[in-house]
Amino acid sequence: MERSYKAQKVIDRLGQKLNRQVVGSLVACVHCGNCTDSCHYVLANPDDPTYAPAWKGDRLRKIFKKHFDWTGRVVPWWVGAKSPETDADLEELKDIVFGKCTNCRRCTMNCPMGVDFATFNRLTRGLLVHVGIMPEGVAVVSKDQWELGNQMGVLKEDYIDTVEWMSDELVDEVGDDKAAIPIDKSDVEVMYTINPREAKYDPRTISDAAKIFWAAGESYTMPSEGWDMTNFGLFSGDDELGGTVSRRVYEKAQALRAKKVVISECGHGYRSTLCEGANWAQFDVDFVMESSVQTMLRYIKEGKIKVDKSLNISSYTYHDSCNFARSCGMTEEPRELLNLVVSDFREMYPNRAENYCCTGGGGAMSMTEYTPQRLKSARVKADQLKATGAKVVVTSCHNCVDGLTDLIKHYGLDMEVTQLVNLVANSLLVEKAAEVPEAEHAVSTTLAFAGRTILVVDDEADARRFIATVLEDNGATVLQAVDGDEALQMMRDKKPDLVTLDLSMPGKDGGRVFEEIRNDSELSGARVCIITGKPELRRLIYERPVREPEGYINKPIQEDVLVSNLRRILELTNKAA
Amino acid sequence: MSEQLHFAEHTLQEVALGFMALVYCIRIYWFTRFTAGKERQPPTGPASTTPRKGILFSWGIIGMPWAMESSRKNMFMWLQFVLFHMGVVAAIGLSFIIPYLPEVLAIAGVIPTLQVLTGTACVIGVMRMIRRLGGKHMRAISTPDDVFSLLLLTVWFAFAFQAVPNSTANGEWQLMTYFWMTAFFLVYVPFSKISHYLYYPFTRYYLGKSMGRRGVFPFERGQPQAAPTGTPGAPALANVGAIQRVKA
Structure with a gap:
């Protein structure tokens, strides 16, 4: 069988990308298995050896051995050398390097030989991307960043x-x-x-x-x-x-x-x-x-800002981002800062360079097709979080914020995620702020949505009630709909200024409702903010052939996030108008 | 000593050793033809974590079982690793002692020491074979070369154990087999995974250099801490506010 064009390109590209560091790692692995238990995917899937870092690393090593190493060229079966031959082989490889590894580098830290599996995995991803084989989310995000x-x-x-x-x-x-x-x-x-x-x-x-x-x-x-x-x-x-x-x-x-x-x-x-x-x-x-x-x-x-740690009153733990801790040595500064702005800090174990991945790293949050296995592997992190007993997990990484938020919801943990900047700002002692009359400030907050009519569409009564309460407290007139048909009818009848739309609803789901809104000449100009507990559905919204929504908020919803995002939508679209 | 045994102990070994050296030279030449990636990034982490320190830490990490979780949590495996490789050194040393320095074996304690080392390594080899073939994950990552290399070493240890006394009282076959196996070992090694020791200095050098530059190696800014009773699911230590530093 003749090798496919893409498979040949992958092999050629590998030849161009090999450097001494990579070759060293490729030839040095002794398959000792010491890396196996270091991977959160393995820990969550103990019966599936295809999650083992050495097994995943071998996918690239097989190609290398077959084409660039002498033993593999002469007796390939003896050392497990093998070429990708078809596009289907490359698709299979894609599911491994994108779907079974977050490049967190924990296995690298645990390899006695110093084999850098994470670099292999990234390299293999790059080979596939070079021939256009990648998860759709990766393609979309890359395109946005290029363009x-x-x-x-x-x-x-x-x-x-x-x-x-x-x-x-x-x-x-x-x-x-x-x-x-x-x-x-x-x-x-x-x-x-x-x-x-x-x-x-x-x-x-x-x-x-x-x-x-x-x-x-x-x-x-x-x-x-x-x-x-x-x-x-x-x-x-x-x-x-x-x-x-x-x-x-x-x-x-x-x-x-x-x-x-x-x-x-x-x-x-x-x-x-x-x-x-x-x-x-x-x-x-x-x-x-x-x-x-x-x-x-x-x-x-340096005394340039003053903080009062008593203003952050919850219990906090810190999640080390893989890239911070395992690739950049940034482990102490966040802890030092955290201890200056909170009173109750609880260490997470293991931590620093041995911390487990948030499971959202390596672009995993953009690859919705692998969400089930990502969330399954997140059990390891969920157990780690739970063991701290903290109410808030602090992290210095936006990917981790999303990954942790998602797993906290999935595993039903009673925790919130925040970042250091929020804690520092919250604990900041600002003299000028005292000059703002409290009453005046309160009025301005209360009136955030004064005169606005907002339609809340959600099939969950609790969610609807929460959103409605927050909006009404901020001066909005709130309409509520429990499904898509009711929402569309209310939009026609009441012409709300803004619609908050849940995606997962029985019957006509939020995605369909959104597309109908955009395709309806009477409703297409409506301001829509998607609110969902399933971030993976975001792609489905943004990929629809209609104008994208004005905003997007993840569940669980934080009151201040809800208010600030909806205000932003109303104010920005007012300016645009 | 028969002519055949003399040949196996001397000429055969020298030819095999020469072959291995030649192939290793070619191998190193091949390896160094790949350009080393240049690092332009500015250093991160504390000033005390330099590339040089990172390299030294990286090279020495196999001697520090506390430094890596995979060793720390599997101390028995780490001990096996140490004893197995001590057996390798002993068995290789024996292939030089018998032909060139046989009087060393007359020193009190040398024979039992070599036998303990090679015998223990042989037992560990059997244990490792069971682990490699018995575990789902290990089977999945094993190639025929992995299995054969381990088998070769284990059997070689067994014959090294028998060859240690350098006695032909019960016939020459143990010594003969040991030296023929040693010769085969020398010829086979450069083509197998056993040659990992050739690459170890390089892989750990580059990883150490990069991690040292980035403040990760050595782990000196607050040791990665294991949970008191293992994680996940370990009880948290509440209010652990102080940062544990190895160096202030």
Whole structure:
């Protein structure tokens, strides 16, 4: 049988990508099995040997042995050498390297020979991506990052609008015009880069960071381009994408003559921008880069900001992001900072470089086809979280936030996820804030949705009641619908300003309702915010051939997230109108 | 000593050793033809974790069972590893002692020591074979080379054990088999997974260099801590606020 074109390309590409580090790892594995128990997938699937790191690593080793190593060329069966021959073989390989490993590197840390399985896995992903074989989510996100400069498809105007909106909110909150968030200011000390998730789903983290910069009297700016420090090239194995994305950040920092790039809390963003990006881009960086965790810690130590840990009153544990702890050695700063802003910190075991993956790493959250096995493997993490007895898990990674949120919901844990920036901002002692009259502040909050009519569509009574209560408390007139048909009818009859739409509903599901809204000439202009407990369904919404929703919120819903996101939708779309 | 045994102890060994050295030279040449990836990233982590320290830590990690969870949680496996490799050293040493330094065997305690080492290694070889063939995961990752290499070593240890006294009182077949196996071993090793020791310095060097640059190796900033009673599911230590540091 003749080898398929793509299979041959994969083999050729492997030849081009081999370097001494990779070859060393490929020839050194003795199949001792010591790595097996280090993988959370194995621990959750003890009867399935195809999750064992050495088995997964062998998928690449087989190709290497067959084509680049002498024993494998002469007696392939003796050393397990084998070529991929068909596109189906490559598809099978795809399901292994994307679906059975998050590149968390825990096995690498436990290999006596120093075999870097995570690098193999990333390399294999890159070989497949090179011939266009990858999960759909990876393709979509990569395309967004190539074309729009960020991995969540945030348009430049939306990003700027969001930053300006957060800026206005902050100025109002602290009563100081100097708190406004600068964009593209030159000759600053700090250029602050973020994860697009912050602009799209969690803008509160932007205003929290800005509040800290303002309180510290920092000379900083947010860039209009090159603001996304995340890098899907790390997950997809595409070094070209990785280099391009990193270069955008580096060149923008140089253009603004910023002395330092501060990277907001994101594990893979930190690793990509600080460690790998310069290699991928072949770029010699001439400015300092640091994580916002280090920045915040320094501000406190230098007395630039003051915090009161009694303002964070819950019990907290810390989840080490794989990329922070196992690839960048960032383990102590987050703990040091956490201990400065909370009173009740409970260590998680194992921790630091031995911590288990959140199970959402390596781009896993974008690969919805592997969600069931991801959530099954998350049992290990769930047990770890439960054992801490803490109410809040803190992490310095947006991927981890999503991964942990998802598994907390799946395993029914009574926990919340937050980031250090939120805790620091919450504990910040700001003199100006005291000048804002409490009553006035309260009125302004209460009236967030005054005069607005909002339709809440959800089949779960509890969820509907919660959302309705929060919105009514903030001045909205709330309509409620329990299914899609009722929702469509109410929209026609009452013309609400905004619709919150659950996706999983019996009968006509939220996806269908959303498409009908967009395809209905009378309703197509409606502002819709998707609210769902199944993040994997997000792709189905955004892939529909209709204009995307104005917002998206994950369940479980946090009150402040709900209010800030819906306000943002109403205010931004007002501006657009 | 028969001519055949003399041949097996000397000429055969020298030819086999020469062959192995030649193949290893070619192998190293082949390996170093792959360019080493250059690291441009600025150092991360504390200043005390340097590439040099990372490399030294990485090389020495197999001697520090507490440093890796896979060793720490399987101390018996780690002990097997140590004893097995001590047996390898003993069996290889024996192939030089008998032909070139037989008087060493006359030193008190040498014969029993070598027999304990090779005998223990042989027993461990059998245990490892059972593990490799008996466990679902181990079977799945094993190639014929893995099984054969382990079998070869285990049988070789058995004959090394018998060859230690260097006695032909009960015939030459034990010594003859040991030396023929040693020669086969020398010729086979460069093509098998047994040559892993050739790559160990390289793989651990590069991993150590990279991890040292990034502040991960050595684990000196707060040792990764195991749960008191194992995790997941281990009880949490409440209010463990202080950071445990090996170095202040």
